[in-house]
Amino acid sequence: MKCIIIGGVAGGATTAARLRRNxxxxxxxxxxxxxxxxxxNCGLPYYIGGIIPERDRLFxxxxxxxxxxxxxxVRTRTEAIAIDxxxxxxxxxxxxxxxxxxxxxxxxxxxxxxxxxxxxxxGINQDGIFTLRSVAETDAIxxxxxxxxxxxxxxxxxxxxxxxMAENLHALGLQVTIVEMADQVMSVVDYEMASEVHQHLKxxxxxxxxxxxxxxxxxNGSRITVALKSGRRFDADLVVLSIGVRPESRLAKExxxxxxxTGGIKVNSYLATNDPDIYxxxxxxxxxxxxxxxxxxxYLAGPANKQGRIAADxxxxxxxxxxxxxxxxxxxxxxxxxxxxxxxxxxxxxKNGMPYKCVITHSSSHAGYYPDARPMTIKTIFxxxxxxxxxxQIVGYEGVDKRIDLFASILRTGGTVEDLGExxxxxxxxxxxxxxxxxxxxxxxxxxxxxKSRHMQWHELTGCNFADLHLVDVRTPEEYxxxxxxxxxxxxxxxxxxxxxxxxxxxxxxxxxxxxxRAYMAERILIQHGFTDVYNLSGGYKTYELAxxxxxxxxIFEKDIIWKDDNIxxxxxxxxxxxxxxxxxxxxxxxxxAVETLRVDASGLQCPGPIMKLKQEMDKVPAGTQLEExxxxxxxxRDVESWCRMTGNTLLSLDESAGRVKALIRKNANDxxxxxxxxxxxxxxxxxxxxxxxxxxxxxxxxxLATFVIANGAAASGKTVTLFFTFWxxxxxxxxxxxxxxxxxxGRMFGxxxxxxxxxxxxxxxxxxxxxxxxxxxxxxxxxxASLEQMIESAQQAGVRIVACQMSMDIMGIKREELIDGxxxxxxxxxxxxxxxxxxxLFV
Ligand code: FAD
Numbered sequence: 001m002k003c004i005i006i007g008g009v010a011g012g013a014t015t016a017a018r019l020r021r022n023x024x025x026x027x028x029x030x031x032x033x034x035x036x037x038x039x040x041n042c043g044l045p046y047y048i049g050g051i052i053p054e055r056d057r058l059f060x061x062x063x064x065x066x067x068x069x070x071x072x073x074v075r076t077r078t079e080a081i082a083i084d085x086x087x088x089x090x091x092x093x094x095x096x097x098x099x100x101x102x103x104x105x106x107x108x109x110x111x112x113x114x115x116x117x118x119x120x121x122x123g124i125n126q127d128g129i130f131t132l133r134s135v136a137e138t139d140a141i142x143x144x145x146x147x148x149x150x151x152x153x154x155x156x157x158x159x160x161x162x163x164x165m166a167e168n169l170h171a172l173g174l175q176v177t178i179v180e181m182a183d184q185v186m187s188v189v190d191y192e193m194a195s196e197v198h199q200h201l202k203x204x205x206x207x208x209x210x211x212x213x214x215x216x217x218x219x220n221g222s223r224i225t226v227a228l229k230s231g232r233r234f235d236a237d238l239v240v241l242s243i244g245v246r247p248e249s250r251l252a253k254e255x256x257x258x259x260x261x262t263g264g265i266k267v268n269s270y271l272a273t274n275d276p277d278i279y280x281x282x283x284x285x286x287x288x289x290x291x292x293x294x295x296x297x298x299y300l301a302g303p304a305n306k307q308g309r310i311a312a313d314x315x316x317x318x319x320x321x322x323x324x325x326x327x328x329x330x331x332x333x334x335x336x337x338x339x340x341x342x343x344x345x346x347x348x349x350x351k352n353g354m355p356y357k358c359v360i361t362h363s364s365s366h367a368g369y370y371p372d373a374r375p376m377t378i379k380t381i382f383x384x385x386x387x388x389x390x391x392x393q394i395v396g397y398e399g400v401d402k403r404i405d406l407f408a409s410i411l412r413t414g415g416t417v418e419d420l421g422e423x424x425x426x427x428x429x430x431x432x433x434x435x436x437x438x439x440x441x442x443x444x445x446x447x448x449x450x451x452k453s454r455h456m457q458w459h460e461l462t463g464c465n466f467a468d469l470h471l472v473d474v475r476t477p478e479e480y481x482x483x484x485x486x487x488x489x490x491x492x493x494x495x496x497x498x499x500x501x502x503x504x505x506x507x508x509x510x511x512x513x514x515x516x517x518r519a520y521m522a523e524r525i526l527i528q529h530g531f532t533d534v535y536n537l538s539g540g541y542k543t544y545e546l547a548x549x550x551x552x553x554x555x556i557f558e559k560d561i562i563w564k565d566d567n568i569x570x571x572x573x574x575x576x577x578x579x580x581x582x583x584x585x586x587x588x589x590x591x592x593x594a595v596e597t598l599r600v601d602a603s604g605l606q607c608p609g610p611i612m613k614l615k616q617e618m619d620k621v622p623a624g625t626q627l628e629e630x631x632x633x634x635x636x637x638r639d640v641e642s643w644c645r646m647t648g649n650t651l652l653s654l655d656e657s658a659g660r661v662k663a664l665i666r667k668n669a670n671d672x673x674x675x676x677x678x679x680x681x682x683x684x685x686x687x688x689x690x691x692x693x694x695x696x697x698x699x700x701x702x703x704x705l706a707t708f709v710i711a712n713g714a715a716a717s718g719k720t721v722t723l724f725f726t727f728w729x730x731x732x733x734x735x736x737x738x739x740x741x742x743x744x745x746x747g748r749m750f751g752x753x754x755x756x757x758x759x760x761x762x763x764x765x766x767x768x769x770x771x772x773x774x775x776x777x778x779x780x781x782x783x784x785x786a787s788l789e790q791m792i793e794s795a796q797q798a799g800v801r802i803v804a805c806q807m808s809m810d811i812m813g814i815k816r817e818e819l820i821d822g823x824x825x826x827x828x829x830x831x832x833x834x835x836x837x838x839x840x841x842l843f844v
Contacts, residue, residue: 349381357445420441634661734756
């Protein structure tokens, strides 16, 4: 028997090797278009990033070792260009010499893989724009980095390969920007799971644009200009396209082999095509999804390798082994977190009208009392009637791989959520808990399946009319104060039984807590007291907050600066956030080392554990003590800032890396006010000035917005805030409607030239004859940012003093009646008095 195999990497090389083991006397010829065979495509991003240091390690086999070991003829740099099925021949082209040769076969295997999509974007073929599939492309990227020392990379497409490239280029010190057309990264997981990835990418200072695409590439000197569909433009030195792949099925199609609706080669369960002598495996084949039955292509190495074995067995022994299809079990490392999925995501089930239910659970990677337990979010998707598992997704720091494999094993064998609960796992505190996160997911899903609990998803809640619901936050008052869902009342779980009369029996009640456990207990209390329409918010406030907050991370490099250490930093040059900020070398910490520092380890505790622990420890120590808390709950980074603001303690430094959050906090005396944050330099211990004063000189919309954002933020942290509006700044305070006032000629001229009120303000940059402010307002609205008018109202309600400069009003002929209500008119003495009481004085 003579067998030709087209494609010499994952599927092709596996088929060839297995076939040799099955049929020692077979003549096997493996054809590969590229120079290499049997290499680790999956390792390519890590070789670029230097994690895999030696190029040789990418090669599992070389053509020579393959020939030597298996007795298989390997022809590299050779392309199969035609198949004559009647004659049983393949035409091969030597890509070095151009020479063509016809080879006959008894059996043919196609494993041509998938090619990266390269859409016809203007300018896409210029230097510095790459795709990544082969070792040759990897070499080209690596060489470009070595010779051009790029500073900024743009990744187009945020799938697995895109994010792996983002991480690896970031590790090389490049600024990384990702552009993604969808509203989320990693399309294989659902939105709320991706939102955890978004928040993590933000902590790594990766810029990313969602719902945006590249409109064109241009040049700016030696750099590449990337123009986005939204109108943004920026320069980059290196672009990696990871938009997606499509099956290389052209050769098969041209020879009359059936192609399916996805564009992949159609195969039967023996992996044979419509020609019984031609088999196909790997990224190029289409096969019915085992759960949905929908024709699907799986672009993964595992299935390609396993299919190769089956095809080789069927070729050697006749069609005896069947392929059951792949459920697309996949995993990726994204900086410090791991994202994994198996089966079908909710969005695919929804799109195809398939019934499903989901539960979201948050667990720890191992027993919380053993150091370094890390949070893990699991989404379990199952059939509502039978409990059959349909899909699972996990985002976490540790142990995600083994959990997703457990889900995949149950799913692959048609198991149910009860089976998840019954998995017997190996347990000792460093590895798991007595109830593994997978068991917990199974228990929670089983409760929903049997009607013990009803879950409402975060998107179902946001889609509800809140007036029709009674939203109850059953966390502690401290947690409630740190942030809750708008409109929720706080009835801590421990008070619920005594406060049942406060709850309506005839309305829908949605209960929530941090992650869902306390809300479940509350749900059971209510149900057993006769309440019937009760829901538990799946995944609790944690999931709700992650999914409803801002997802993109745009324009973070706009004001980047190169600091004296040659690193690139954002924001103000005098305040670089050094890698050691929050460690032991930063200037803030140097100022603090003389003070005794108490260390608290809250790692493994989930929200609100770290904050509660902080409070307990702070209650025990005198003012002036510094406390360094270590936590592994990423939410602690945000919570500790809010907590310090609320309690008047000072957050001296905050460091977040490798999934650990380290916060250094100084306890202030009871009446002390918060005195700023670490990156603003060490707080001076004796400073009693607590005010914030802003002199507003400009009349542009963006500066007015900045003014009121700062004013409202300062007021929220308990500072007394005074805004002193002078000269052009007075326009911000003018009423939008014209007032009948008596003015002299100059006053009338000024009145005519100056914007009347907030609605007429232009932008200080990109005003575009009024288009800019309209775009800015539309964008603020779409991003749920309060309007300038709302911010002014909030500032007044928060007690911010708004003072109009008398002298400027006189010069410009502006009358008191023309200004909005609540404005004081004062002179320079008023300003100076407030300024002397203020710790922060800004000129806008
Ligand atoms: P390939 O391995 O791509 O091999 C196809 C070969 O066929 C190619 O070398 C091509 O040159 C050759 N060929 C095509 N047409 C012809 C022709 N006419 N004549 C001669 N030769 C031809 N999967 C995972 O599961 N996990 C991962 O972490 C992962 N990471 C990846 C990272 C990168 C950067 C890439 C590119 C892929 C990754 N994959 C990963 C996907 C995985 O590599 C593929 O699913 C797998 O290689 C598919 O195997 P295949 O045999 O179908 O195709």
